[in-house]
Amino acid sequence: MSKHGYETGRLNLPFVGIATFGKRPYVEDWQSLSADVAILGAPFDGGTQYRPGARFGPRAVREASTLFSFGHAGAYDHEDDATYLDSSVRIVDMGDADIVHTDTVKSHANIETGVRAALDAGALPIVIGGDHSVNIPCINAFDDQDPIHILQIDAHLDFVDERHGVRNGHGNPMRRAAEKPYVSGLTQVGIRNVSSTAKDGYEDARAMGSNIVSVRQLRAMGIEDLLSSIPEDARLYVTIDIDAFCPSIAPGTGTPSHGGFQYYEVLELLQAASKRHQIVGIDLVEVAPDYDPTDSTAILAAQVLLNLLGFIFHARHA
Secondary structure, eight states: OOTTSSOSSOOOOTTSSOOOGGGOOBOOOGGGOOOSEEEEEEOOOTTOSSOOOGGGHHHHHHHHHGGGOOSSSSEEETTTTEEESOTTSOEEEEEEOOOOTTOHHHHHHHHHHHHHHHHHTTOEEEEEESSGGGHHHHHHTTTTSSOEEEEEEOSSOOOOSOBTTBSSSTTSHHHHHHTOTTEEEEEEESOOSSOSSOHHHHHHHHHTTEEEEOHHHHHHHOHHHHHHTSOTTOEEEEEEEGGGBOTTTOOOSSSOOSSOBOHHHHHHHHHHHHHHSEEEEEEEEOOOGGGOTTOHHHHHHHHHHHHHHHHHHHHHHO
8 A cells, every 4th residue: 555545566457557468567679578478569551452451450459458357367168167368378468560551562571570570589479460461471471491281260261372462461361371481381261252362262272282171071070170181390480361250240340251160169179289289370350340230259269269279278288
Protein backbone atom coordinates (compact mmCIF):
# COMPACT_ATOMS: atom_id res chain seq x y z
CA MET A 1 0.00 0.00 0.00
CA SER A 2 1.40 3.40 -0.99
CA LYS A 3 1.34 6.48 1.32
CA HIS A 4 -1.63 7.75 -0.73
CA GLY A 5 -3.69 4.65 0.00
CA TYR A 6 -3.71 2.84 -3.35
CA GLU A 7 -2.39 -0.64 -4.02
CA THR A 8 1.16 -0.74 -5.43
CA GLY A 9 0.65 -4.18 -7.07
CA ARG A 10 -0.84 -3.90 -10.58
CA LEU A 11 -3.70 -6.24 -11.46
CA ASN A 12 -3.18 -5.71 -15.20
CA LEU A 13 -6.63 -7.02 -16.06
CA PRO A 14 -7.46 -7.77 -19.72
CA PHE A 15 -9.23 -4.47 -20.40
CA VAL A 16 -6.49 -2.33 -18.81
CA GLY A 17 -3.19 -1.17 -20.22
CA ILE A 18 -1.39 -1.77 -23.51
CA ALA A 19 -2.78 -4.57 -25.67
CA THR A 20 0.33 -6.53 -26.52
CA PHE A 21 -0.27 -10.14 -27.51
CA GLY A 22 -1.47 -11.94 -24.39
CA LYS A 23 -0.27 -8.93 -22.35
CA ARG A 24 3.29 -10.19 -22.85
CA PRO A 25 6.27 -7.77 -22.74
CA TYR A 26 6.87 -5.45 -25.68
CA VAL A 27 10.42 -5.45 -27.09
CA GLU A 28 11.10 -2.49 -29.36
CA ASP A 29 14.80 -3.25 -29.92
CA TRP A 30 14.83 -6.33 -32.14
CA GLN A 31 18.58 -6.75 -31.63
CA SER A 32 18.00 -7.43 -27.94
CA LEU A 33 15.39 -10.18 -28.32
CA SER A 34 15.65 -12.97 -25.77
CA ALA A 35 12.60 -15.19 -25.88
CA ASP A 36 11.16 -18.55 -26.86
CA VAL A 37 8.41 -16.92 -28.95
CA ALA A 38 8.38 -13.57 -30.75
CA ILE A 39 5.10 -12.10 -32.02
CA LEU A 40 5.31 -9.80 -35.04
CA GLY A 41 2.41 -7.85 -36.53
CA ALA A 42 2.28 -7.51 -40.32
CA PRO A 43 -0.57 -5.04 -40.94
CA PHE A 44 -0.35 -5.14 -44.74
CA ASP A 45 -3.33 -5.74 -47.01
CA GLY A 46 -2.05 -4.27 -50.25
CA GLY A 47 -2.10 -7.74 -51.79
CA THR A 48 -5.86 -8.11 -51.41
CA GLN A 49 -7.89 -8.73 -54.56
CA TYR A 50 -11.37 -8.01 -53.18
CA ARG A 51 -12.37 -6.79 -49.69
CA PRO A 52 -9.59 -4.99 -47.80
CA GLY A 53 -9.29 -4.54 -44.04
CA ALA A 54 -6.79 -7.20 -42.91
CA ARG A 55 -4.34 -4.41 -42.10
CA PHE A 56 -6.31 -4.06 -38.88
CA GLY A 57 -5.95 -7.77 -38.08
CA PRO A 58 -2.86 -7.60 -35.84
CA ARG A 59 -4.40 -4.92 -33.66
CA ALA A 60 -7.68 -6.82 -33.35
CA VAL A 61 -6.02 -10.17 -32.58
CA ARG A 62 -3.79 -8.58 -29.95
CA GLU A 63 -6.81 -6.93 -28.31
CA ALA A 64 -8.69 -10.24 -28.38
CA SER A 65 -5.70 -12.08 -26.90
CA THR A 66 -5.94 -10.04 -23.70
CA LEU A 67 -9.12 -11.98 -22.93
CA PHE A 68 -6.89 -14.95 -22.08
CA SER A 69 -4.47 -13.10 -19.77
CA PHE A 70 -5.73 -13.26 -16.22
CA GLY A 71 -2.34 -13.56 -14.59
CA HIS A 72 -2.47 -17.13 -13.31
CA ALA A 73 0.32 -19.56 -14.14
CA GLY A 74 -0.51 -21.12 -17.47
CA ALA A 75 -3.81 -22.49 -18.70
CA TYR A 76 -5.04 -25.81 -17.34
CA ASP A 77 -6.93 -28.06 -19.75
CA HIS A 78 -8.96 -30.60 -17.79
CA GLU A 79 -9.55 -32.76 -20.90
CA ASP A 80 -5.82 -33.17 -21.50
CA ASP A 81 -4.93 -32.90 -17.81
CA ALA A 82 -2.17 -30.53 -18.86
CA THR A 83 -1.12 -26.97 -18.10
CA TYR A 84 -0.16 -25.02 -21.20
CA LEU A 85 2.06 -21.95 -21.52
CA ASP A 86 3.29 -21.74 -17.97
CA SER A 87 5.78 -19.08 -16.91
CA SER A 88 8.73 -21.03 -18.30
CA VAL A 89 7.69 -20.13 -21.89
CA ARG A 90 9.05 -16.67 -22.65
CA ILE A 91 6.80 -14.81 -25.09
CA VAL A 92 7.48 -11.27 -26.26
CA ASP A 93 5.72 -8.92 -28.66
CA MET A 94 7.96 -7.24 -31.25
CA GLY A 95 5.25 -4.81 -32.31
CA ASP A 96 4.59 -4.34 -36.02
CA ALA A 97 6.82 -4.34 -39.06
CA ASP A 98 6.87 -0.94 -40.74
CA ILE A 99 4.34 -0.88 -43.56
CA VAL A 100 4.64 1.60 -46.43
CA HIS A 101 1.22 2.13 -47.98
CA THR A 102 0.97 0.90 -51.60
CA ASP A 103 4.59 -0.31 -51.53
CA THR A 104 4.60 -4.09 -51.44
CA VAL A 105 8.36 -4.43 -51.89
CA LYS A 106 9.33 -2.23 -48.93
CA SER A 107 6.55 -3.55 -46.71
CA HIS A 108 7.45 -7.18 -47.39
CA ALA A 109 11.15 -6.42 -46.84
CA ASN A 110 10.36 -4.96 -43.42
CA ILE A 111 8.32 -8.02 -42.48
CA GLU A 112 11.18 -10.27 -43.57
CA THR A 113 13.58 -8.25 -41.40
CA GLY A 114 11.37 -8.86 -38.39
CA VAL A 115 11.14 -12.61 -38.96
CA ARG A 116 14.92 -12.83 -39.45
CA ALA A 117 15.43 -10.98 -36.16
CA ALA A 118 13.26 -13.54 -34.36
CA LEU A 119 15.09 -16.46 -35.97
CA ASP A 120 18.49 -14.94 -35.19
CA ALA A 121 17.43 -14.72 -31.54
CA GLY A 122 16.46 -18.38 -31.51
CA ALA A 123 12.79 -17.50 -31.01
CA LEU A 124 9.80 -19.08 -32.72
CA PRO A 125 8.42 -16.38 -35.05
CA ILE A 126 4.66 -15.85 -34.98
CA VAL A 127 3.41 -13.38 -37.59
CA ILE A 128 -0.10 -11.94 -37.43
CA GLY A 129 -1.35 -10.53 -40.74
CA GLY A 130 -2.40 -8.78 -42.78
CA ASP A 131 -3.36 -10.52 -45.99
CA HIS A 132 -1.82 -13.81 -47.03
CA SER A 133 0.86 -12.13 -49.12
CA VAL A 134 2.74 -11.53 -45.85
CA ASN A 135 3.61 -15.22 -45.91
CA ILE A 136 5.99 -14.51 -48.81
CA PRO A 137 8.52 -12.50 -46.76
CA CYS A 138 8.07 -14.91 -43.86
CA ILE A 139 9.19 -17.84 -46.00
CA ASN A 140 11.96 -15.73 -47.56
CA ALA A 141 13.43 -15.31 -44.08
CA PHE A 142 14.04 -19.08 -43.82
CA ASP A 143 16.54 -19.16 -46.69
CA ASP A 144 19.46 -19.79 -44.32
CA GLN A 145 17.63 -22.36 -42.19
CA ASP A 146 17.23 -26.11 -42.59
CA PRO A 147 14.51 -27.19 -45.06
CA ILE A 148 10.88 -26.66 -44.09
CA HIS A 149 7.59 -28.28 -45.05
CA ILE A 150 4.61 -25.95 -45.21
CA LEU A 151 1.29 -26.92 -43.63
CA GLN A 152 -1.31 -24.52 -45.00
CA ILE A 153 -4.79 -24.40 -43.46
CA ASP A 154 -6.91 -22.34 -45.85
CA ALA A 155 -10.00 -22.22 -48.05
CA HIS A 156 -7.97 -21.19 -51.09
CA LEU A 157 -4.99 -22.73 -52.84
CA ASP A 158 -3.09 -19.42 -53.21
CA PHE A 159 -1.02 -20.95 -56.00
CA VAL A 160 -1.42 -18.36 -58.75
CA ASP A 161 1.86 -17.73 -60.55
CA GLU A 162 0.99 -14.32 -61.95
CA ARG A 163 -2.24 -12.40 -62.48
CA HIS A 164 -2.41 -8.93 -64.06
CA GLY A 165 1.34 -8.71 -63.57
CA VAL A 166 1.04 -9.37 -59.81
CA ARG A 167 3.33 -12.07 -58.41
CA ASN A 168 3.33 -11.19 -54.69
CA GLY A 169 -0.32 -10.71 -53.82
CA HIS A 170 -2.44 -12.79 -51.48
CA GLY A 171 -3.21 -15.31 -54.23
CA ASN A 172 0.47 -16.10 -54.85
CA PRO A 173 2.20 -17.13 -51.59
CA MET A 174 2.12 -20.91 -51.91
CA ARG A 175 3.43 -20.71 -55.48
CA ARG A 176 6.30 -18.51 -54.33
CA ALA A 177 6.98 -20.93 -51.46
CA ALA A 178 6.99 -23.98 -53.72
CA GLU A 179 9.71 -22.35 -55.83
CA LYS A 180 12.11 -22.20 -52.87
CA PRO A 181 14.79 -24.91 -52.81
CA TYR A 182 14.53 -25.10 -49.02
CA VAL A 183 10.76 -25.78 -49.06
CA SER A 184 10.61 -29.58 -49.18
CA GLY A 185 6.86 -29.84 -49.74
CA LEU A 186 3.43 -28.38 -49.08
CA THR A 187 0.35 -29.86 -47.45
CA GLN A 188 -2.65 -27.67 -48.29
CA VAL A 189 -5.70 -28.43 -46.15
CA GLY A 190 -9.24 -27.03 -46.26
CA ILE A 191 -9.20 -26.11 -49.95
CA ARG A 192 -12.77 -26.05 -51.22
CA ASN A 193 -15.53 -24.75 -53.45
CA VAL A 194 -14.83 -22.51 -56.44
CA SER A 195 -11.38 -21.23 -55.65
CA SER A 196 -9.46 -18.29 -57.02
CA THR A 197 -7.07 -20.74 -58.70
CA ALA A 198 -7.81 -22.31 -62.10
CA LYS A 199 -7.39 -26.04 -62.80
CA ASP A 200 -3.88 -25.59 -64.14
CA GLY A 201 -2.91 -24.05 -60.80
CA TYR A 202 -3.93 -27.28 -59.06
CA GLU A 203 -1.97 -29.27 -61.61
CA ASP A 204 1.06 -27.06 -61.08
CA ALA A 205 0.78 -27.37 -57.31
CA ARG A 206 0.69 -31.16 -57.43
CA ALA A 207 3.56 -31.24 -59.93
CA MET A 208 5.61 -29.08 -57.55
CA GLY A 209 5.08 -31.40 -54.60
CA SER A 210 1.83 -30.28 -53.01
CA ASN A 211 -0.75 -32.52 -51.33
CA ILE A 212 -4.16 -30.83 -51.62
CA VAL A 213 -6.93 -31.92 -49.23
CA SER A 214 -10.41 -30.44 -48.88
CA VAL A 215 -12.43 -30.16 -45.68
CA ARG A 216 -14.59 -33.14 -46.64
CA GLN A 217 -11.57 -35.19 -47.68
CA LEU A 218 -9.84 -34.57 -44.35
CA ARG A 219 -12.97 -35.57 -42.46
CA ALA A 220 -13.08 -38.81 -44.45
CA MET A 221 -9.39 -39.69 -44.16
CA GLY A 222 -8.69 -38.47 -40.62
CA ILE A 223 -5.91 -36.34 -39.18
CA GLU A 224 -3.42 -39.15 -38.63
CA ASP A 225 -3.60 -40.26 -42.25
CA LEU A 226 -3.04 -36.70 -43.39
CA LEU A 227 -0.02 -36.17 -41.15
CA SER A 228 1.44 -39.56 -42.08
CA SER A 229 1.84 -38.21 -45.63
CA ILE A 230 4.34 -35.63 -44.30
CA PRO A 231 7.87 -36.97 -43.75
CA GLU A 232 8.30 -37.72 -40.06
CA ASP A 233 11.45 -35.62 -39.71
CA ALA A 234 9.97 -32.59 -41.51
CA ARG A 235 10.26 -29.19 -39.86
CA LEU A 236 6.83 -27.60 -40.22
CA TYR A 237 6.00 -24.01 -41.01
CA VAL A 238 2.27 -23.51 -40.33
CA THR A 239 0.31 -20.86 -42.19
CA ILE A 240 -3.33 -20.37 -41.15
CA ASP A 241 -5.77 -18.32 -43.18
CA ILE A 242 -8.76 -17.53 -40.99
CA ASP A 243 -11.06 -18.24 -43.94
CA ALA A 244 -10.22 -21.93 -43.47
CA PHE A 245 -12.92 -21.78 -40.80
CA CYS A 246 -16.58 -21.70 -41.68
CA PRO A 247 -17.76 -18.06 -41.84
CA SER A 248 -20.49 -19.00 -39.36
CA ILE A 249 -17.74 -18.78 -36.71
CA ALA A 250 -15.25 -16.54 -38.57
CA PRO A 251 -17.12 -13.95 -40.65
CA GLY A 252 -14.42 -11.29 -40.24
CA THR A 253 -12.38 -11.96 -43.36
CA GLY A 254 -12.14 -10.60 -46.87
CA THR A 255 -12.89 -13.82 -48.77
CA PRO A 256 -15.25 -15.99 -46.68
CA SER A 257 -16.01 -19.45 -48.02
CA HIS A 258 -18.81 -21.59 -46.63
CA GLY A 259 -18.24 -25.21 -45.75
CA GLY A 260 -15.13 -24.57 -43.70
CA PHE A 261 -13.67 -26.11 -40.60
CA GLN A 262 -15.12 -25.89 -37.13
CA TYR A 263 -12.90 -24.94 -34.20
CA TYR A 264 -12.06 -28.39 -32.82
CA GLU A 265 -11.19 -29.81 -36.23
CA VAL A 266 -8.35 -27.31 -36.63
CA LEU A 267 -7.39 -27.53 -32.97
CA GLU A 268 -6.98 -31.30 -33.14
CA LEU A 269 -4.99 -31.05 -36.38
CA LEU A 270 -2.61 -28.53 -34.81
CA GLN A 271 -2.25 -30.57 -31.63
CA ALA A 272 -1.43 -33.71 -33.57
CA ALA A 273 1.03 -31.84 -35.81
CA SER A 274 2.76 -30.39 -32.72
CA LYS A 275 3.28 -33.87 -31.29
CA ARG A 276 4.58 -35.33 -34.52
CA HIS A 277 6.72 -32.49 -35.91
CA GLN A 278 8.93 -29.61 -34.91
CA ILE A 279 7.06 -26.42 -35.72
CA VAL A 280 9.52 -23.68 -36.65
CA GLY A 281 7.31 -20.79 -37.74
CA ILE A 282 3.69 -19.69 -37.83
CA ASP A 283 1.62 -17.04 -39.47
CA LEU A 284 -2.09 -16.37 -39.11
CA VAL A 285 -3.62 -14.08 -41.71
CA GLU A 286 -6.69 -12.48 -43.26
CA VAL A 287 -8.51 -11.39 -40.09
CA ALA A 288 -10.45 -8.30 -41.20
CA PRO A 289 -12.23 -7.16 -38.05
CA ASP A 290 -14.56 -4.60 -39.62
CA TYR A 291 -16.64 -7.42 -41.14
CA ASP A 292 -17.34 -8.90 -37.70
CA PRO A 293 -18.89 -6.54 -35.14
CA THR A 294 -18.97 -9.35 -32.56
CA ASP A 295 -15.12 -9.71 -32.51
CA SER A 296 -15.60 -13.49 -32.66
CA THR A 297 -13.16 -13.87 -35.56
CA ALA A 298 -10.34 -12.07 -33.75
CA ILE A 299 -11.05 -14.01 -30.56
CA LEU A 300 -10.94 -17.26 -32.53
CA ALA A 301 -7.60 -16.25 -34.08
CA ALA A 302 -6.08 -15.38 -30.71
CA GLN A 303 -7.32 -18.58 -29.13
CA VAL A 304 -5.97 -20.73 -31.97
CA LEU A 305 -2.53 -19.12 -31.70
CA LEU A 306 -2.36 -19.45 -27.93
CA ASN A 307 -3.50 -23.06 -28.05
CA LEU A 308 -1.00 -23.86 -30.80
CA LEU A 309 1.82 -22.32 -28.77
CA GLY A 310 0.69 -24.32 -25.77
CA PHE A 311 0.76 -27.55 -27.77
CA ILE A 312 4.21 -26.81 -29.21
CA PHE A 313 5.94 -26.17 -25.91
CA HIS A 314 4.11 -28.92 -24.06
CA ALA A 315 5.30 -31.36 -26.74
CA ARG A 316 8.87 -30.07 -26.46
CA HIS A 317 8.90 -30.57 -22.71
CA ALA A 318 7.11 -33.93 -22.73
